[in-house]
Amino acid sequence: MAFKNYILVCSGSNCDVKRAAAVHDALLKEVRDQGVENEVQVLKSGSCMALGQCPGVKILPEETLYVNVQPEDAATIITQHLKQGRPVARLLFDRTQTSKYFPPDVTTVHQKQLRIVLRNCGVIDPEKIEEYIARDGYAALEKALFQMKPDAVIDELKKSGLRGRGGGGFPTWQKWLFTKKVAADQKYIICNADEGDPGAYMDRSTLEGDPHSVLEAMTIAGYTVGASQGFIYIRAEYPLAINRLNLAIKQARERGLLGKGILGSGFDFDIELRLGAGAFVCGEETALITSIEGNRGMPSPRPPYPAVKGLWEKPTVINNVETWAAIPVILLKGGDWFGKIGTATSKGTKVFALTGKVNNCGLIEVPMGITLREIIYEIGGGMLNGKAFKAVQTGGPSGGVITKDHLDMPIDYESLAKLGSIMGSGGMIVMDEDDCMVDVSKFYLEFTVDESCGKCAPCRIGGRTLYNLVDKISKGKGTLDDVEQIRTIGLAMRKASLCGLGQTAPNPAISTLKYFETEYLAHINEKKCPAGKCRDLLTFYILPDKCIGCTLCARRCPVSCISGDRRQVHVIDTVKCIKCGECYQACKFGAVSRT
Amino acid sequence: MKNIKFEINGKAVTVKEGTTILKAAQKVNIKVPTLCFHPDLPAWAACGICVVKAEGSGKMLRACSTPVEEGMKILTHDPEIIQVRRTVIELILSTHPNDCLQCPRNLNCELQRLAAEFGVRELPFEQRLRNLPVDNTTGSIVLNPEKCVLCGRCAKVCQQMQNVWALEFIGRGEKTRIAPAADVSLGESPCIKCGQCSAHCPVGAIYEKDETREVFRALQNPDMHCVVQIAPAVRVAVGEAFGFEPGTLLTGKTYAALRQMGFKAIFDTNFGADLTIMEEASEFVERFARGHGELPLITSCCPAWVDYMEKFAPDMVPNFSSAKSPHEMVGVMAKTYYAKKMGLDPKKIFMVSIMPCTAKKYEVGRSKDMFSSGQQDVDISLTTRELARMIKSAGIDFANLPDDETCDSILGNYTGAGTIFGATGGVMEAALRTAYHMVTHKELEDVNFMAVRGLDGVKEATINIEGKEIRIAVAHWMCNIETVLDRVRAAKKANGEPAYHFIEVMACRGGCVGGGGQPYGADDEVRRKRAAGLYKDDRECGARCSHQNPQVQQIYTDFLGSPLSQQAHHYLHNKYQAKPLYRK
Amino acid sequence: MTKLNREGLAKLRAEAKSAWQARATGTGAQIIIGMGTCGIAAGAAKAWAAFEDEIAKNKLTDVQVLQTGCMGLCYSEPTVEVRVPDMPPIIYGKVDAEVARRIVRKHIVGKLLINDHIYDRPAVDAFAEKAAGKK
Known part of the structure; x- marks a missing residue:
C-alpha cells in the first residue's frame, strides 16, 4: 500500500552530511514516536535538494521544500505539516527569488531552471512523433502555415x-528578414548541428531528445523566407542523434509534415542530413556551407553573408540547434511571452552544459540574467569536494574566464563580452583552486591549434606560436617578454584572423592573463605553479615529521627514486623523480608534499 | 549601378556599388598592403595583412574582400593597424625559410618587399620551419612547399582559372600545405604545366625548373653549335625585367643579347609560326573546303592545352590540328634543313628555345614526334624569366643594346601573322589570313580580324570567305574551354552542322603574352600592353601573311615540297593520345 | 501512411493527448529511461535489461518500460523516472542493474521509495498544464 507522504532528506555527496543525517534520524524517530510510520516514509534522497541551503527536506507528493532544517525541526514538520496540514512557514524555501526570471504563467516549484528548448527532452519518447504531437508539436507549424503571413512570423x-x-x-528575425527580402529562385534553410566545443553537448542532447522540434522550426523558416529545402549539418560522431533525426524525418514525411503540400497547404519543404567529419571549423557558417557543397571546409570572408548569398550562392538561413528548438514555442506562446524572460538585451533561456568541478554536472536551461552564483551553487550543487571556486570558463575555446568577482553578474551576451568572454554555444566549465590558469590556457590553445583550418596566417601560425609561448611558461622557462608576445600575437589574431574561430582563439590566453597575471608571473619569476598543476614546476618531497616509514610510496614509485628503511623517514631523490605524483596519491599520512 | 559615398582616411570618395575597400583606396592613391590578394582572382582573404578599420566596428575588415557601404568611414593606417599587419608579417616570416639570397624570387618576392616596407629588422617569434620536400617531378615546375605562405593563389589559379584542379590544400592547421589532390606528386597529377601557379606565386614556392646552367654549359662547349629562337611573346615582356614598360617591343635588343652570350645563330619562333600557319591553314582548307577530316579544327600550338586535351577531353583528338607548335618546327628545321645547308652534324647542334611558357619544357620531350630530326629537336626550352636572369648574369647591359640587331633569316624572317601568335586570337587571325588566300588565291585588303582580339574569355565570330561562312571560336584561360567543347560535343551528338569550323585555344589568360613563364606581375593591364606590342610589331612588318614569308616559301621549295606533303608530315606534324588524369 | 491535413493533425493530436493523459492517470506503472548518448554510455541499456528481467521474474503485467531523451542530470546517469499510480513521480539516478531490480521489487511492488537514488526533476515544465495534467 502506498504511503500518504514521503519525506526526502538531503544526502548528496555535497551535503552537510552530518547535519543531514541528524535531521534524517530525527525525522525517522519522530515518525515512529508520533505513530505515522505506516503513512510516511522517510528517505535519504541521494542528492542535495536544498539549492545551496543544506540540509533540505522535501515532502512529497506536494513538493514542499524546507531548507536549513535542524534536527529540532523534525517534530514541528511532522506535527504541523503532516498531521495538521499547515506548512512550516519559517523553513520554507523562498520562492520569490526564483520566480523573477519566469513568465507569470509558469508555476514555479523551487526551480532555477526553465525548459523551453529542452521542453521535451527527458519527457517524451524522441522516437515517437505522437508524443511530440501530444505536447503541441507541429501546432506552431500549423499556426504559421494557416494563420500567419511570413511577415507575421518574423514579427x-x-x-x-x-x-x-x-x-x-x-x-534571428533579422537573419530571416534578410533572406526573405532577397529575390531568388531557390533559398535554403540550414541547421548547424556541428557542435564542437570541448565539454559541450547541448545540441546533441536536444537532437537526441526532441528531434521534431528542429524539423518543425526549419519548416516554419522555409515557409517564412520562401525556401523549399533544408539541410541539417551534423557531425558523424553523433550516431544516436543522426538515427533519431533520420527516423523523425521519415515519420514527418509519412505524415505529410515534410514534403509536398505540407498539411494540405500549397507549401513544399523537405530536409536532408549532411554529415560532417568533425572538423571544429565546420561549425563556422561559411565553412559549414562550403562543406555541404562538397568542398574543403574553410571559411570565406563575410560579406556576402549567407543570408544573402549562402549555400550554392543562394540566400540561406542558418541557425544552430538551440535557436531552432526555441522557435515553435515562441510561435505558440507568443514573442511577448518569450520576451518577458531574461534581461533587456538577452531574452529567453539559454542551455548550458555545466561541467567541471561542481557537484551536479548537467545539461541545464536557465533564464538569461541568472547569475553564475545561482548556477554553480544552487543548480550545480556547489563546488566539488568543497574546494574553493576559482573561475568559470564559458564559450569553450573561444571564450574566457569569469572570476569570483563576477559571480553575481547577470549572464547575458553583453555582460560576458564585457568581461572578455562570450556566451558561446553553452559550454560552462567550473574550475577550482587546483586548476592552473596557465594550464587552462594551454589546454584551449592546444585545441584551437589542432582545429585551425590553416587558411589564414594569423590563426594558423599565431595559434601555434601562442601555444608554444604558454607551454614554455608552464614549464618555467618563460620570460616577461613572452607575456608581451602573447599580448601582441593575441591582438593580431583577434583583428586579422578571417573567421570567428581565429579571432577568438586567443581569448582563453588573453583572459586568463588579464585576471590571473600573478599566476603567470609565479610561473615565470618563481618557477612555481601555485595550483600545483604544472608538473615541470613541481618538487615532491617527504615531510620527515609526518612520514612513519610505511614504505608504500617507495613501492609505488615507478622509477624507484624513494629510499628509506621500514619505520624510517623516507627521502625522494628529486633528480631522478619524474613527478608522476604516485607517491603523493599513495601516502595516507599526508607526508608527501609538492610545491 | 548605384554609387556609394564614403570616406577613406577622411577623404570623401564615391565609387560604384560592390567596389572593395582595396580598390576604392587605390582610386585615391592610398596603398593598402596585401599578400594573398591577386587582381586575377576573387579575394581569398587568407593572409590578414590588408586589414583596415571602419568607424563604429570593433573588428578590423579585410580591404580585399569587403565592399564599401554607404557612409562608411574607413581608416587604412594607424599605429594599431600597422602593428597588427607587422605582427602578421612577422608570424609569416617565422615559418618561412630565411634564405632569400638563394631564392628564385630574390629581389622580386612580394613577402620580401612587405618585410622591407614594414622595416622588419628582427624576427621576434620562434622560428618553425616545416621541412617539407621539394616536388620537381614535372620537369617544368618546381613546388617547394617549405617556402609556401599558403596565400592560396596557385590553388585558386589551378582550380578556378585553369579548371585543372591539380593543386589543393592538404592537411589542416599548421600542417596545411599545397600539394596535388590525394597527395600524389605533381608529375602524377593532372597538372598541365601551364605554370600559371608559378606566375601568380608571391614567393619562391612554385617556380619554373631552372635550366640556365645547362644552356651556359652548352655555350661554353666548343664542340657544340648553339642556336636559339625566341617566341613572339618574349620580345614584348623580357624588357620588364630591365625596367621597360610592359609591351615594349625589344626584338633587336633580345637578338643582340643572345649573340653576346655566344649563340652561333639566332632564329625566331615567329618564323616557325609562319610555317605552322602554312600547315595548319592547309589542314583547315583540307577539312573545310574538301571535307577531309573532322570539323572543327582545333589549334594545337599550346602544349598546356594539348596536355589538357589529352587528359580531360580526349574525345577531341580527331579535331586537333596535327601541326607541331612553332618552336618544335624551328627545332626540327634547325637540325635538318639548317644543318644540311651549313654542313653541320645535327648531333652537334644545341637548340635552345626562349618561351613565355613552362609547358614548353615538357613539350620538348613530349613524344617521339619531338625527335623527328633524329635528335631531340629542341634541347632546352627556357622561360622569359630565365632569359632575363641569363642576360643579367652574363653581364649584358640590356637597356643599352642596339635595337637593330637582326636574326639569321634562314629560320628567322617572319611576317606579322607570325608575331601575333603570342596574343589570344593571334593564331586564328594568322590562319584566316592565309586560309583566305588558299581558298580564293587572292590577298585580303584588310588583314585585321578585330573580333578575335581582346581579353574576353570566349570570342566567337562568323567569317565570310567568298560566300562561305566560317564559324570560329577563340578561347583562352582553360576554364573557358569547356563551354566551347560542350557546344562541339552537342553538335557532334546531334549529328548536325558542327558548332564551329575552327577553334583556337590558349591555356593562359591573354594567350602567350600572359604565359606562365613570363616576368612576374602580369595582370590584365600588363597583358593588354604586351598584346598591343605584338600588334604594333604586326603592323610594322612588311608582310603580314605567313604565305608571303619568302624564307617560308624557300624552305618549301628547297626542302619540304608543299604543305601537308609527306616530307612536311614527317617533320612538322605529330599525333595525340588519351592520357589518364592521374598516373598512379 | 496517409498524409495529414489540418483535420488529420487535430485528430491525431487529440488521440495522442488522450494516450499521454492515460499514461498519467492509468492503472499501470511506467519506467521511463533516459536514453541519450550520455545515459547509454553510463549503462542505461543494462538497466533496461535488468528492469525487463525483474518485471518478468515478478510476473508484473501492468508495467511499461519506455524511453526518453536526456533529462539533464548528467551527474546521476543513468536516470530513470518511475511513475506508479497514487505515488508521486520519482526520478532515480545512478540506476545500475542492481538498483533497477530494487526499484521493481521495492517501489513498484512494495510502493516504497528507494534510499539514496532520488533526484529532483531539474526544471519547471512550462508545458505541464497543457500536457500531462496535474496529479
Whole structure:
C-alpha cells in the first residue's frame, strides 16, 4: 500500500552530511514516536535538494521544500505539516527569488531552471512523433502555415528578442528578414548541428531528445523566407542523434509534415542530413556551407553573408540547434511571452552544459540574467569536494574566464563580452583552486591549434606560436617578454584572423592573463605553479615529521627514486623523480608534499 | 549601378556599388598592403595583412574582400593597424625559410618587399620551419612547399582559372600545405604545366625548373653549335625585367643579347609560326573546303592545352590540328634543313628555345614526334624569366643594346601573322589570313580580324570567305574551354552542322603574352600592353601573311615540297593520345 | 501512411493527448529511461535489461518500460523516472542493474521509495498544464 507522504532528506555527496543525517534520524524517530510510520516514509534522497541551503527536506507528493532544517525541526514538520496540514512557514524555501526570471504563467516549484528548448527532452519518447504531437508539436507549424503571413512570423520572432544561440548572438528575425527580402529562385534553410566545443553537448542532447522540434522550426523558416529545402549539418560522431533525426524525418514525411503540400497547404519543404567529419571549423557558417557543397571546409570572408548569398550562392538561413528548438514555442506562446524572460538585451533561456568541478554536472536551461552564483551553487550543487571556486570558463575555446568577482553578474551576451568572454554555444566549465590558469590556457590553445583550418596566417601560425609561448611558461622557462608576445600575437589574431574561430582563439590566453597575471608571473619569476598543476614546476618531497616509514610510496614509485628503511623517514631523490605524483596519491599520512 | 559615398582616411570618395575597400583606396592613391590578394582572382582573404578599420566596428575588415557601404568611414593606417599587419608579417616570416639570397624570387618576392616596407629588422617569434620536400617531378615546375605562405593563389589559379584542379590544400592547421589532390606528386597529377601557379606565386614556392646552367654549359662547349629562337611573346615582356614598360617591343635588343652570350645563330619562333600557319591553314582548307577530316579544327600550338586535351577531353583528338607548335618546327628545321645547308652534324647542334611558357619544357620531350630530326629537336626550352636572369648574369647591359640587331633569316624572317601568335586570337587571325588566300588565291585588303582580339574569355565570330561562312571560336584561360567543347560535343551528338569550323585555344589568360613563364606581375593591364606590342610589331612588318614569308616559301621549295606533303608530315606534324588524369 | 491535413493533425493530436493523459492517470506503472548518448554510455541499456528481467521474474503485467531523451542530470546517469499510480513521480539516478531490480521489487511492488537514488526533476515544465495534467 502506498504511503500518504514521503519525506526526502538531503544526502548528496555535497551535503552537510552530518547535519543531514541528524535531521534524517530525527525525522525517522519522530515518525515512529508520533505513530505515522505506516503513512510516511522517510528517505535519504541521494542528492542535495536544498539549492545551496543544506540540509533540505522535501515532502512529497506536494513538493514542499524546507531548507536549513535542524534536527529540532523534525517534530514541528511532522506535527504541523503532516498531521495538521499547515506548512512550516519559517523553513520554507523562498520562492520569490526564483520566480523573477519566469513568465507569470509558469508555476514555479523551487526551480532555477526553465525548459523551453529542452521542453521535451527527458519527457517524451524522441522516437515517437505522437508524443511530440501530444505536447503541441507541429501546432506552431500549423499556426504559421494557416494563420500567419511570413511577415507575421518574423514579427513574432522580433518581439521575442531571440538571438542566435550558436555563439554570435545575432538577432534571428533579422537573419530571416534578410533572406526573405532577397529575390531568388531557390533559398535554403540550414541547421548547424556541428557542435564542437570541448565539454559541450547541448545540441546533441536536444537532437537526441526532441528531434521534431528542429524539423518543425526549419519548416516554419522555409515557409517564412520562401525556401523549399533544408539541410541539417551534423557531425558523424553523433550516431544516436543522426538515427533519431533520420527516423523523425521519415515519420514527418509519412505524415505529410515534410514534403509536398505540407498539411494540405500549397507549401513544399523537405530536409536532408549532411554529415560532417568533425572538423571544429565546420561549425563556422561559411565553412559549414562550403562543406555541404562538397568542398574543403574553410571559411570565406563575410560579406556576402549567407543570408544573402549562402549555400550554392543562394540566400540561406542558418541557425544552430538551440535557436531552432526555441522557435515553435515562441510561435505558440507568443514573442511577448518569450520576451518577458531574461534581461533587456538577452531574452529567453539559454542551455548550458555545466561541467567541471561542481557537484551536479548537467545539461541545464536557465533564464538569461541568472547569475553564475545561482548556477554553480544552487543548480550545480556547489563546488566539488568543497574546494574553493576559482573561475568559470564559458564559450569553450573561444571564450574566457569569469572570476569570483563576477559571480553575481547577470549572464547575458553583453555582460560576458564585457568581461572578455562570450556566451558561446553553452559550454560552462567550473574550475577550482587546483586548476592552473596557465594550464587552462594551454589546454584551449592546444585545441584551437589542432582545429585551425590553416587558411589564414594569423590563426594558423599565431595559434601555434601562442601555444608554444604558454607551454614554455608552464614549464618555467618563460620570460616577461613572452607575456608581451602573447599580448601582441593575441591582438593580431583577434583583428586579422578571417573567421570567428581565429579571432577568438586567443581569448582563453588573453583572459586568463588579464585576471590571473600573478599566476603567470609565479610561473615565470618563481618557477612555481601555485595550483600545483604544472608538473615541470613541481618538487615532491617527504615531510620527515609526518612520514612513519610505511614504505608504500617507495613501492609505488615507478622509477624507484624513494629510499628509506621500514619505520624510517623516507627521502625522494628529486633528480631522478619524474613527478608522476604516485607517491603523493599513495601516502595516507599526508607526508608527501609538492610545491 | 548605384554609387556609394564614403570616406577613406577622411577623404570623401564615391565609387560604384560592390567596389572593395582595396580598390576604392587605390582610386585615391592610398596603398593598402596585401599578400594573398591577386587582381586575377576573387579575394581569398587568407593572409590578414590588408586589414583596415571602419568607424563604429570593433573588428578590423579585410580591404580585399569587403565592399564599401554607404557612409562608411574607413581608416587604412594607424599605429594599431600597422602593428597588427607587422605582427602578421612577422608570424609569416617565422615559418618561412630565411634564405632569400638563394631564392628564385630574390629581389622580386612580394613577402620580401612587405618585410622591407614594414622595416622588419628582427624576427621576434620562434622560428618553425616545416621541412617539407621539394616536388620537381614535372620537369617544368618546381613546388617547394617549405617556402609556401599558403596565400592560396596557385590553388585558386589551378582550380578556378585553369579548371585543372591539380593543386589543393592538404592537411589542416599548421600542417596545411599545397600539394596535388590525394597527395600524389605533381608529375602524377593532372597538372598541365601551364605554370600559371608559378606566375601568380608571391614567393619562391612554385617556380619554373631552372635550366640556365645547362644552356651556359652548352655555350661554353666548343664542340657544340648553339642556336636559339625566341617566341613572339618574349620580345614584348623580357624588357620588364630591365625596367621597360610592359609591351615594349625589344626584338633587336633580345637578338643582340643572345649573340653576346655566344649563340652561333639566332632564329625566331615567329618564323616557325609562319610555317605552322602554312600547315595548319592547309589542314583547315583540307577539312573545310574538301571535307577531309573532322570539323572543327582545333589549334594545337599550346602544349598546356594539348596536355589538357589529352587528359580531360580526349574525345577531341580527331579535331586537333596535327601541326607541331612553332618552336618544335624551328627545332626540327634547325637540325635538318639548317644543318644540311651549313654542313653541320645535327648531333652537334644545341637548340635552345626562349618561351613565355613552362609547358614548353615538357613539350620538348613530349613524344617521339619531338625527335623527328633524329635528335631531340629542341634541347632546352627556357622561360622569359630565365632569359632575363641569363642576360643579367652574363653581364649584358640590356637597356643599352642596339635595337637593330637582326636574326639569321634562314629560320628567322617572319611576317606579322607570325608575331601575333603570342596574343589570344593571334593564331586564328594568322590562319584566316592565309586560309583566305588558299581558298580564293587572292590577298585580303584588310588583314585585321578585330573580333578575335581582346581579353574576353570566349570570342566567337562568323567569317565570310567568298560566300562561305566560317564559324570560329577563340578561347583562352582553360576554364573557358569547356563551354566551347560542350557546344562541339552537342553538335557532334546531334549529328548536325558542327558548332564551329575552327577553334583556337590558349591555356593562359591573354594567350602567350600572359604565359606562365613570363616576368612576374602580369595582370590584365600588363597583358593588354604586351598584346598591343605584338600588334604594333604586326603592323610594322612588311608582310603580314605567313604565305608571303619568302624564307617560308624557300624552305618549301628547297626542302619540304608543299604543305601537308609527306616530307612536311614527317617533320612538322605529330599525333595525340588519351592520357589518364592521374598516373598512379 | 496517409498524409495529414489540418483535420488529420487535430485528430491525431487529440488521440495522442488522450494516450499521454492515460499514461498519467492509468492503472499501470511506467519506467521511463533516459536514453541519450550520455545515459547509454553510463549503462542505461543494462538497466533496461535488468528492469525487463525483474518485471518478468515478478510476473508484473501492468508495467511499461519506455524511453526518453536526456533529462539533464548528467551527474546521476543513468536516470530513470518511475511513475506508479497514487505515488508521486520519482526520478532515480545512478540506476545500475542492481538498483533497477530494487526499484521493481521495492517501489513498484512494495510502493516504497528507494534510499539514496532520488533526484529532483531539474526544471519547471512550462508545458505541464497543457500536457500531462496535474496529479
